[in-house]
Amino acid sequence: MYDVIVVGARCAGASTAMLLARQGHRVLLVDRSTFPSDLRLSTHLVWQPGVAALKRWGLLDELVASGCPPMTTAAMDVGGFTVTGTMPAADGVREAYAPRRIVLDAILVNAAVEAGAELWEGCTVDELLTDDSVGAGPQVRGIRGHLRGGRTVSATATVVVGADGMRSPTAARVGASMYLARPARQGTYFTYWSGLPSRVNTLYPRPYRSVVTIPTNDDLTLVAVNWAIDDYRAVHHDIEGQYHQTIAEAAPKLAEQLRGGRREDRWIGAAVPSWFRRPYGPGWALVGDAGYLKDPCTAQGITDAFLHAELLANALDDGLRHREPFGKALAAYERQRNAAVMSMYDFTYATSALAPPTPQEERLFTAMRDDPVLVGRFLGVFAGTVAVQDFFASPSTAA
Template structure:
């Protein structure tokens, strides 16, 4: 009998197992994969993602093999902004969510999942969790309407059965736990992006860059093994045409969104791996907990990749859920109270607003004129640029940055600094061009 069985051993699952095991609980974590291995995901971490790793004592292992940087470039329709999340907002974020701001670091990195997930799973094992890989859960054991354990097939092909006081579903967007419990999906957002990426050597972009132009985006970030992760994305309506010539269209998209980056990749880059891609990134939410089970990470909240937040959210869930479960497992609170506390933190006003922000961005509409004016207004105003970056990364509340009074103030302050900076010579013509499928 375990205290917790965690199904899925990556960002959400290994982290939850690690934190519970460190608090002395008996934890079994099972994953059908073996490690090290990649998943269909790029792997950019914002400063709060890096801060969680630091809080757990794992950041040094990551940065020993991964380049980091402290400033990020965001270029929207040619309007460049550079900055970083203010440390004060990061600290506030951790105090609000977790009650303390220990371990906060101001850095960004892109860590291959084969590197990061291995570090997490090894840390969970070191903390005392029992880790079984190549081990697939195929059934939930329920008694009196309550989940009490799992059955499945182990690495040696043998059937296994294990029981626990709680089963944690950390098994990703297609969660077996959620499907078996027939959990509903709500606030579904079918419109999303397609995304294709690979790894190039031969050039040094310096630091992470994120570009948007019209309905397309691209990013380049230095990652492990002396390589750069280069990613392009666009609206799912264009996916079919894009797929007709993936390598050609990756280069075409780069050339369109950032001609400089396109040139760099074409003339200096050597692609080291195949191109990976995904079309299935629709957003949805699921219930967080029920009798004998709780969900963490993508299993509960699946979102488009366009703000690169899922791994950091998985870490956040691991800390919140393990803290709540610890209180219950040690008798400090009832399970209902513990789960209500977890739900309270997770279903805040801002988490709903941020989910909406991601889903709206993932439709990849061309920016409106007033949105572009806002980016112009931010130029030269470092404090507000940093606050915008913090908002985009879910560190500062969406509702605060985008509230009307703030936007008016910004526009007012920008009147002089942005005078003469026209967004486009002919906005209507540009906007029409942006609607045309570049790959058709």
């Protein structure tokens, strides 16, 4: 019997398994994929607070060694001009990174195994094992699944953690309730390009659409186009044509670079809703996108996965070592998670509308043109190093 079974071995799951194993717990980590393997739908961005977590865990040097370019500055092209700024540091870390997931996820999975977690790769979970004898409803006790060769496997644990993404089968099986749910307001298509002379993380906001460039491993640049949700649904019939047309209209210099570059992958896209799920119950917990999801326009997913893995691992450690009852420890985890992300959740949802700039925002952009410190603080909102409420309460950004 294990202390914890973690279903899903990507950013949230592998991190949670690693931290629990380092705390001395017996952990089983399960994923239907094998590693190293890619995860297509990802913004890749790990902002400074997430990079600081990798540094705390002793994994940052491996990411740096992968050749992923560090980012300390970013740019925003608002149409008439471009502003560039330096993002504020988090715990002394000034660099953000945007690694390919075949790189990052392998680092995390290997760290979990090195810490002592057992890994079942190529394992699909078919059902949760439950015990109805406790008198307070079904208690999750383990998993039953199958390996790629077809062999049935099962395991039991004190707690099963669902880290299996936004379509989490674990959350569905336990009936995790959803709250503060909001529909998708934009949709994205992106791909990777080689041969681009300028590899700066740049945002091109335009009314009801935007373009973003993000440098990643292997001298590639992720170039994404975002459309308001109704336009995104229409784009599906001509992704390539609409992608290039939008970039030509919004970012003509970038369009010229793409003509001299080479597309290196297929089109990848999605429209992502926003919601919270109750992240715990009898014998189970949720972490990462399984428990909290938001539009990728602020690229918070990986950083949140790391920070919430720390919160959950500490809560489970308290429960497993009987410092706190599981219910009390996991309720505190939910409160801490929600308090940490609520302002960003609202800011992300507002940003995802891709609405034309308000008069206040136009004044802000004009002010940033001659104030690199203000630019840096604005970029810090996206990076999570400047609190949303602090930035917009400042006299220099108020209406």
